[in-house]
Amino acid sequence: MSYIPRLKKDYKESATKAIMEAHSLSNIMEVPKLQKIVISKGVGSAVADKKLIEHAVEELTSISGQKAIATKSKKDVASFKLRKGMPIGAKVTLRGNIMYEFLDRLINIAIPRIRDFRGLNSKSFDGKGNFSFGIKEHVIFPEINFDKVAAIESRGFVFASTVSYVLNKPFILLRKKNKLPSETHSIDFKLEYGEATIEVHKDSIDEEDNVLIIDDLIATGGTAEAAAKLVEISGGKVSCFVFVINLFDLNGSDNLIKKGYKVENLIEFPGH
Numbered sequence: 001m002s003y004i005p006r007l008k009k010d011y012k013e014s015a016t017k018a019i020m021e022a023h024s025l026s027n028i029m030e031v032p033k034l035q036k037i038v039i040s041k042g043v044g045s046a047v048a049d050k051k052l053i054e055h056a057v058e059e060l061t062s063i064s065g066q067k068a069i070a071t072k073s074k075k076d077v078a079s080f081k082l083r084k085g086m087p088i089g090a091k092v093t094l095r096g097n098i099m100y101e102f103l104d105r106l107i108n109i110a111i112p113r114i115r116d117f118r119g120l121n122s123k124s125f126d127g128k129g130n131f132s133f134g135i136k137e138h139v140i141f142p143e144i145n146f147d148k149v150a151a152i153e154s155r156g157f158v159f160a161s162t163v164s165y166v167l168n169k170p171f172i173l174l175r176k177k178n179k180l181p182s183e184t185h186s187i188d189f190k191l192e193y194g195e196a197t198i199e200v201h202k203d204s205i206d207e208e209d210n211v212l213i214i215d216d217l218i219a220t221g222g223t224a225e226a227a228a229k230l231v232e233i234s235g236g237k238v239s240c241f242v243f244v245i246n247l248f249d250l251n252g253s254d255n256l257i258k259k260g261y262k263v264e265n266l267i268e269f270p271g272h
Contacts, residue, residue: 186198202234
């Protein structure tokens, strides 16, 4: 007997009959059915950093279980420095069994992990049978994984060390200049009140390591962006940022998201 995904089996054996009875349908062909699921992600900052497209393709491939492809601009947009044919995002189209398997994981695993979830809006139907919605917190998908935990000095150490211990993941220190004893990579960056430097040991991050970066607070995001660059010049990739507090009106979190990074904020307050 051939394999049938659980959700597809439920649709055929239970949902179809229930829909026909609820809407007094006489023909099974009148029952709505799922044809395809399209998962897409825009990466506006890919104009400046082509690696972000590679990361987006890898991410959607992991989430969906099917190879994703890069999407390209269909026209020139001078104000965004876009040329026709430039990669600007990634997408994957699912059909058949793999479509039902993804939907099952989305409904029963991913969506329940969204904080303060208030349901899907019925107004997201377009009148032609299409339903669309966005997901801001990509870490709800269990396929988004990481190899190591990095903490930004200094209060980030408190939270990240606990995560590292509980999940049994290596712990990386991202420290201020001249605080680490061995050879380091360093990044200079600007703050609201001046300039600063953060460093990491050269042997802390291996090629292709997926790194979770944790800090207590994000304001304008300058330190966080520098931390991401530090991971990347070390050969790793930023799996996700996690901040305890987001000062949302200072736009640091939003700026990281626009650059293609995944961000999770536990608490949000205005910064002014």
